Structure formats: C-alpha cells, structure tokens
Amino acid sequence: MVRENLEEVNSRILAACKRVGRNPEEVTLIAVSKTKPAAMISEAYSVGIRDFGENKVQELCEKYLALPEDIRWHMIGHLQRNKVKQVIDKAVLIHSVDSLRLAEQIQEEAARKDLVADILLEVNVAEEESKYGFKLEEAEHAILEIARLPHVRLKGLMTIAPFVENSEENRPVFKKLRQFYVDMQSKNIDNVNMNTLSMGMTGDYEVAIEEGATLVRVGTGIFGTRYYGK
C-alpha cells in the first residue's frame, strides 16, 4: 500500500510542478511517519524515500536507532526545551522553532556538541489559537535575533496551514508565507540562508507546491490514517 500511495503522491507532485513551471528537483517529499511502525518506513525506504518526519522526540530517537543510518530525520512537532539535547544530533532539520527561548536552547546544546543546527522558523500565518509559531508580524524580529546565534543556522520557514475542506482555501496562507520568504531572502541577513519553505500536508501539498514549497510533509497520503492508541 505504501508503495502505491507513494507513486500517487509523487505523480501529483510532478503534476503540480508542471502546472507552474517548477523544476521537481526543487521539491523534497518528507514522509511523515509518526505513529507508524518501522516496517512501513522500511517499505517507503525501499522505494527510495530518505526524508522522514516525526513530531515526538522519543519516537524520533527510537526510530533513528532502529532504522538505516542514511535516513534524514526531520523534527516537525512542537519541541520542548528540555528535549533539545536528545534530538539535536539526530534531526537534520528542526522545522518547529516557535520561540526565541527554544532557539537559544538549540544554540546552547549545539555549542556543547560543537555542531551547527539547521532550523526553520515556524510561522502561524493564519494566527490560529490552537497552533504554535510566530505571527507573521513577529517573524522578522525573530529572524534577526536567531541570526546572532552562531551554532544555529536558519534555513527558512515552516507553516501548518489550517484544516480546510477545500485546499484552495489555504492558497492565500501559502502565498503570504512565500511573499515574506522572498522579502527575507532579499535582505541577505548574515548567518541566514533562506532556501527552504516547508509547507503543505496531505490535504494541501499540491497547492503549497504551486505557491513555492520546497519541502512538503505528507503523512496520511502515504501511510494511511493514523490511530492514536490509549
């Protein structure tokens, strides 16, 4: 099932790129494997997927140990400061930096391990109460502050768009984030390398690609519905 779903998702990614004249190589699919077993991840791995997304530190760490070394693990969920230490050398990219205190904690742990951590700033474009992330109007200040942290490298922006019936409803959200991303690129801020725009999930990744996403995070569309056991 995973194999067939991946074929479908990949062909939709190609079609979305084609519609807007983008090179498909600019778009990387992250298979969001949270709650899913190693066997399903292995199936995706066997057809060439190397980027996987997890939203819990413990689960990411367990899968990191159990699965092939060349997997690129993406931390996409809200990260508590006391857990930074555990993921900092396992995740290739932390998408969910939603406070300056978290960025400072990443700086501290990365310095201790003598590495530079790649991160994205999470932006709550639609200003939903239930979601983490900076408001768009706060994001530039946050970027300038993070740029001062030598062991943190800001690579771009991430957003989780609202849950909607019709993915077209999220187009303005993606457009806004893309516009801000381009503005920030043009400022050429030292120690900021704006080249990554993480947006789009199962319900809306095609629209996100049309609006400039470079990373899409697809879970259900690849692995099926998630069941959260008690």
Ligand SMILES: *Cc1c(COP(=O)(O)O)cnc(C)c1O
């Ligand atoms: C779970 C999750 C996804 C994947 O969601 P689907 O709708 O299953 O594709 C993407 N991004 C984040 C941050 C998530 O937590």
